[in-house]
Amino acid sequence: MSIDDQLCADTVVSEPTSELDALAAELRRLVDLLLRTDDDDPALPGLCAVLAGLVDELEDEIPVGTVPFAKMRRSAVPRHDPVSGIENALAIPLAVAGDDDGDVDGTTSYTLRHQGPEGLVHGGISALVLDHVLSQAHQTEVAGVPIGPLVTAGRTIRYHRPLPMFVEAEIEARQLSVEGRKVRSEGRIAVGGETAVTAEALFVAKPIGAGSDSEMEQQLRTPLDEVRSSARRPQESRT
């Protein structure tokens, strides 16, 4: 198969919940639970054994030729990214809804894994979330002309008020303007209507029809063979 075929092979727009989703959900719970657990907890030896077994099981069954880089289409359910990805235990997972203008909004609450200053959300986590929603808040076409995939050129995040953990936060983003291939967007995170963090971003739209990667991306992307050997290397040998 060509690399494009491989990338497309495992991508669907929507599908029923899989065992992987259920597994990711349990791993996700454990991310916060382990932050609440002490080193001498009696559950740890058993948990480590189960996780080690799971790692072996998953490693054995990864299909030959699987590309670890999923093609990210505008699928109904985000899969892999660390903010919204259903299959990623690191994800919140954040769900946002978009309207026809490309505006997106959603709510979430932040937990122990997101902590920065005492009781408050880590500033970098806010940056992560805003990057994510800003990338989604754009129209797919302007005046009937489709816009190609967006690449972030720059972003500025401003921190106005402390953002507390464990309370519902509103997240929104919208596109401000399109000039040629430059797209500007803004977003914010608020609690109870009070703005905590804002962001402005500049994106550049790839040329229309640029479905395949630019030469730069092809050069920069780590070759598959290196990824396979890297991903199977035990962690302790990483520099």
Place this chain on the structure above:
Amino acid sequence: MTETQSPTTPTPSVDHAVALLRRANELVPRSARSRTGLDGYIQTLHATADDLDERMPSGHDRVAQMWSTPPDAGPQSPGRFSPVIGGRNAVAPPLVFDESDYGSVHSVVELGGAYQGPPGFVHGGVAALMMDVALARANRSTRTAGMTAQLSLRYRQPTPLYRRLEIRARHDRADGRKAFSTGEILVDGTVTVSAEGLFIRLRRGGDDVDR
């Protein structure tokens, strides 16, 4: 660069479990979506999670516990909970910073599929998260560290997954309670992301997990 903990450490600490969890998490999206046979693991993990949830202090209580511990003292010190440097936070790779030079910090990391944004590349928000911490820590040795007031990033090239990344940041200048720092992420000497940060020192308190 030293690893904070080897996953083959015989005594299963929380960090060990988290290292295994990170590894499992990286493998999940690489597995065939249709695969089955995981039900046993799902149920066992579910039961373990329920058990921990019942016995462990709540998130709120844990926050209170963490911050009553002196800095760097013992397993509950806040640094271990950080989403960037924390050994026990699966969100963190974790980054380990070399802070031997005054006013600057340096780290080397390789990021796997859990941090993916565009196919094959690091999520732009993950780059921002790492830069926020690097820029903040660069101010520490100059005693001008504070809370992030503004963070600007320029994305020059995509940052590849599964490659050795260098993260550098340095204190630029201070002005009263404000401190400015700059930093970059590099691959093979090429800057992929550059960043500038403005941090403001509070009059009191201001501790956070990245200390």
